[in-house]
Amino acid sequence: MGWGWSMRLDRVELRWVSMPLRTPFETSFARETEKDCLLVRVFGEGFEGWGEVVAMKEPLYNEETLKSCWHILEDLLIPLVLSRAWETMEEWDEATRAIRRNYMARAGLEAALWDLYSLCQGQSLAALWGGVRQRVEVGISLGIEASLDRLLPQVEAGIGQGYRRVKLKIKPGWDLEVVRAVRSRWPDLVLQVDANSAYHLRDAEHLSRLDDFGLLLVEQPLEHDDIVDHAALQKRIKTPICLDESIDTTEQCRRALELGSAQIINIKPGRVGGYAAARAIHDLCASRAVPCWVGGMLETGVGRLQNLALASLENFKLPGDISASRRYFERDIIHPEVVLESDGCVRVPETPGTGQFLDWRALERSTVRLGHW
Numbered sequence: 001m002g003w004g005w006s007m008r009l010d011r012v013e014l015r016w017v018s019m020p021l022r023t024p025f026e027t028s029f030a031r032e033t034e035k036d037c038l039l040v041r042v043f044g045e046g047f048e049g050w051g052e053v054v055a056m057k058e059p060l061y062n063e064e065t066l067k068s069c070w071h072i073l074e075d076l077l078i079p080l081v082l083s084r085a086w087e088t089m090e091e092w093d094e095a096t097r098a099i100r101r102n103y104m105a106r107a108g109l110e111a112a113l114w115d116l117y118s119l120c121q122g123q124s125l126a127a128l129w130g131g132v133r134q135r136v137e138v139g140i141s142l143g144i145e146a147s148l149d150r151l152l153p154q155v156e157a158g159i160g161q162g163y164r165r166v167k168l169k170i171k172p173g174w175d176l177e178v179v180r181a182v183r184s185r186w187p188d189l190v191l192q193v194d195a196n197s198a199y200h201l202r203d204a205e206h207l208s209r210l211d212d213f214g215l216l217l218v219e220q221p222l223e224h225d226d227i228v229d230h231a232a233l234q235k236r237i238k239t240p241i242c243l244d245e246s247i248d249t250t251e252q253c254r255r256a257l258e259l260g261s262a263q264i265i266n267i268k269p270g271r272v273g274g275y276a277a278a279r280a281i282h283d284l285c286a287s288r289a290v291p292c293w294v295g296g297m298l299e300t301g302v303g304r305l306q307n308l309a310l311a312s313l314e315n316f317k318l319p320g321d322i323s324a325s326r327r328y329f330e331r332d333i334i335h336p337e338v339v340l341e342s343d344g345c346v347r348v349p350e351t352p353g354t355g356q357f358l359d360w361r362a363l364e365r366s367t368v369r370l371g372h373w
Contacts, residue, residue: 006085007117012078012109013041014070016369019300021328026144028171028198030060035298035328038069039363040112041355042081049116050354052303053108054270061196061297062104062224062245062271069105070371077109078373089113089276103248103273110274111306118352124309126348129279131312135345139165139319140327141194141296144174148181155182155189164319164344165190165216171198176209183213190319194219197245201229208237216318217242217264227252230261240264244295248272250280257288264318266295269310270303278310286315296321301334301357305349308338312348322346333366335359 018036025032038053053073055064076099086092092113096106118125125131140158145151155166168178170193179193192215199207199221210218217240222229224245234241242264247253248271256262265285269278285292294311297303304322311320324346325337332338334357338346349357 006087007044007113007120008085009042009044009082011043012082012373013043014073014371015039015041015363015367016066016070017300017333017363017366018368019329019333019366021298022326022330024143025298025328027169027194028144028196030056030058032298035300036066037300037303038066038073038108039300039302040073040108042109042112042116044116045120047116047119047353048355049112049114049119050302050358051108051111051113051115051306052270052299053104054268054297054299054303055104062248064102064104069102069108072099072102072105073109074371074373077105081109081113082373093276104270107270107272107274110276111269111303114275115306115354122352124348124350124352125306126309126312126350129275129309129313131309131348132314133312133348134350135341135347136308136311136316136322137164137319137344138322138340138346139163139167139190140323141167141321142169144169144171148178151178152181152185155186159186159189162340162342162344163323165192167192167194167219167321169193170195172203176206179210179213179215190216192216192219192242194244195221197222197224201233204233204236207233211238215239219266220244220246227256227259227261230256231259234260234262242266244268245271247281250277250284253281253284257285257290263290265290265292267292267310268295268297269307270297271295275306275310279313282313282315291315291317293318294320294322296323298328300329301325301332301338302354304338305334305354305357308346308348319344331359331362333359333363
């Protein structure tokens with residue numbers, strides 16, 4: 001997409017932000033008690049744009065960490081983006097391909113460029129990207145708990161708040177019994193599970209028992225970088241497989257679909273290198289009638305608002321992990337916060353720019369490191 005002029009940045013700011021979670025969030029690979037991320041702020045053309053780097057402090061979801069992202073941004077990406085004017089997003093994308101992978105670092109800066117561009121154009125991100133919805137359906141993601149007595153009240157609360165679907169994190173020893181208990185109590189609930197790569201192909205028979213519960217999907221059951229064994233597993237189970245960690249490029253998505261590794265794709269902009277790549281994967285899936293949904297990385301309000309704009313695109317057919325701010329944080333760094341409406345939907349931002357929503361007192365209180373270039 002052309003900018004319409006040569007866009008040149010004046011300066012860039014990085015913030016390391018740390019926010020306590022309301023309750024610990026546990027998956028098959030980690031237990032989080034606070035959300036740390038990097039916020040990228042770019043200045044140019046008389047405006048400022050914001051983006052979020054969603055990497056974790058340790059390389060548990062993928063190979064990136066917040067420290068590695070800070071390094072890639074400080075030493076490579078920020079000097080590059082400040083070095084000259086940029087005509088198009090494609091030109092920027094081509095220039096950054098020399099930096100292998102490091103998709104989350106790249107995505108955070110790219111998000112800030114899109115945010116800046118939306119202000120320059122006077123259009124919301126949803127409008128720029130061709131969104132077709134003013135509101136999007138969202139679901140709730142519930143982590144692994146010490147017991148069913150701790151989990152079931154959370155499911156009940158989420159349903160009571162209006163969430164359209166519930167996702168349960170699972171792992172060996174916390175799977176069939178948990179799903180059976182939830183399905184028995186709420187037989188009509190739209191329910192899905194997420195294994196975060198906790199199983200192996202040798203567990204296919206065990207995983208096939210999930211077919212008894214009428215699940216919407218099982219997300220990333222096998223290894224984080226696999227598309228071959230997932231194809232074999234999909235032939236042995238009826239529940240649709242959704243890939244997450246395995247899909248980090250458009251080409252990898254194409255390969256997975258051609259192999260039959262998945263029937264649904266979770267798209268996380270940070271995982272795939274930014275919103276341009278996320279839209280390309282969305283379009284590929286749409287061309288093959290494969291539904292998508294927008295995944296989450298416990299984003300602050302900055303990333304959450306931008307993910308809502310992405311979720312407004314046509315082929316995001318399933319409820320996304322873009323729940324209300326209060327689901328995870330006592331206080332988000334935006335105001336007003338993202339809120340869930342009574343019918344289980346969240347409104348897509350209709351105005352350009354994310355900076356207007358920042359709660360600066362909350363942001364400053366959460367900032368633990370600051371850099372300027």
